[in-house]
Amino acid sequence: MLAARQILHENFEKSPWLRRRPNERNVFYQLMVRAGDPFDRILGKLAEHGVEAVDLNLACDAPEIRACLAGSALFNNLDALSQVAEQCRRHWSGILTAKIRLGDETPEWQKKFAERVRVLEDSGIDALIVHTRFFREKFKRRARHEFIPWIAANARVPIIANGDIAGPEDVAAMADNLRPARAIMIGRHAIVRPWLFAAWDTTVQIDHTAVWHRMCDYIEEDFPPEVAFRRIQMFTKYFAANYAFGHPLRTTVSNARSIAGIRERATSFFAAKPRVVTRPLVAGV
Ligand SMILES: Cc1cc2nc3c(=O)[nH]c(=O)nc-3n(C[C@H](O)[C@H](O)[C@H](O)COP(=O)(O)O)c2cc1C
Missing domain, CATH: 1.10.1200 (Non-ribosomal Peptide Synthetase Peptidyl Carrier Protein; Chain A)
Structure with missing residues (x-):
C-alpha cells in the first residue's frame, strides 16, 4: 500500500516502494487514498511510468490509516467514497480495482455493503477484491466465503475472493462458495510459499x-x-x-x-x- 500523495515526491528509478525489476509484470500499485488527494497528478505520474493497474485500499482498518480518513474510514463515508472513486476513474484509464472487506458487523451490514458496491460500480471500477471479514475482525475467526455467491450475484463487476486461501486444495474444498468469484487473491500463504503459483498445478522441487x-x-x-x-x-x-x-x-x-x-x-x-x-x-x- 502506497500513500498516494507521497508518490509525487518519489523517484520511480530509485524508490524501493515504486521501482520494479524488469521481469516483474502486471504489478498492481495499491494506493492509500483520501478525498482531496490530487488524483490528476498522482495517477498521471503512475501512467507516465508505465503502471498498468491501480488498486484502491478501502479495507485497511489500522488506526493510523483511519485517522487519515483512508482505508475503512473512506469505505464507510459514502460521499467521500463516491468522490474518490469517480475522480480516480476520471484520471486513470488503466485497470482500476478496489480492495474491500464486508464492512462493520451490524445488523444492516449487507445493505451498506451493497450501497458501496453500487457506488464503486457506478464510478466505473473494473473489479472488486473482497476480503470476506468484517473490519474489526482483523485476522480473527475465518474468512466468510459463504457470502461470495451473494456478493457476486449482486455485483456487475468481477469479484476476486480473498482470505484464508492456502492453495489449490482450499479452492477445491471451497469450490461452491468460490465459483461465483472470477478470481482469487492469496496474501499470507504467498509469503510462506513464494513458489505457490508456480507450483499450482504441477510438481516443483523446492530448495x-x-x-x-x-x-x-x-x-x-x-x-x-x-x-x-x-x-x-x-x-x-x-x-x-x-x-x-x-x-x-x-x-x-x-x-x-x-x-x-x-x-x-x-x-x-x-x-x-x-x-x-x-x-x-x-x-x-
Ligand atoms: C503483513 C501483512 C500486510 C498486509 N498489507 C496489506 C496491504 O498493504 N494492502 C492490502 O490490501 N492488504 C494487506 N494485507 C491484507 C492481505 O492483502 C489480505 O487481505 C489478508 O491477509 C487476507 O488474505 P490471506 O488470508 O490470503 O492472507 C496485509 C496482510 C498482512 C498479513
Whole structure:
C-alpha cells in the first residue's frame, strides 16, 4: 500500500516502494487514498511510468490509516467514497480495482455493503477484491466465503475472493462458495510459499534454504539496511510455517541484531535439515 500523495515526491528509478525489476509484470500499485488527494497528478505520474493497474485500499482498518480518513474510514463515508472513486476513474484509464472487506458487523451490514458496491460500480471500477471479514475482525475467526455467491450475484463487476486461501486444495474444498468469484487473491500463504503459483498445478522441487536466501538478497537489494532487517524478520516469521518445528527459526531470527546475524542463525537452522510440512498454517498477522 502506497500513500498516494507521497508518490509525487518519489523517484520511480530509485524508490524501493515504486521501482520494479524488469521481469516483474502486471504489478498492481495499491494506493492509500483520501478525498482531496490530487488524483490528476498522482495517477498521471503512475501512467507516465508505465503502471498498468491501480488498486484502491478501502479495507485497511489500522488506526493510523483511519485517522487519515483512508482505508475503512473512506469505505464507510459514502460521499467521500463516491468522490474518490469517480475522480480516480476520471484520471486513470488503466485497470482500476478496489480492495474491500464486508464492512462493520451490524445488523444492516449487507445493505451498506451493497450501497458501496453500487457506488464503486457506478464510478466505473473494473473489479472488486473482497476480503470476506468484517473490519474489526482483523485476522480473527475465518474468512466468510459463504457470502461470495451473494456478493457476486449482486455485483456487475468481477469479484476476486480473498482470505484464508492456502492453495489449490482450499479452492477445491471451497469450490461452491468460490465459483461465483472470477478470481482469487492469496496474501499470507504467498509469503510462506513464494513458489505457490508456480507450483499450482504441477510438481516443483523446492530448495527452501535457497528460496529463503534469495528472498533476503532481493530485500537487501531493495531496501536500506534498517528497513531490510525488519522485512527479513517479518518474511522469516511467515516462512517458518513451512517447518513442523519452525518456532526456533522464528524466535532466533526475531532476537538477532543484524542482517548478518539473521543469516547466520537461519543458516544453522536449515543445516539441521528441519522437517517440511505439506500444508503450512498461518494465523493472524
Ligand atoms: C503483513 C501483512 C500486510 C498486509 N498489507 C496489506 C496491504 O498493504 N494492502 C492490502 O490490501 N492488504 C494487506 N494485507 C491484507 C492481505 O492483502 C489480505 O487481505 C489478508 O491477509 C487476507 O488474505 P490471506 O488470508 O490470503 O492472507 C496485509 C496482510 C498482512 C498479513
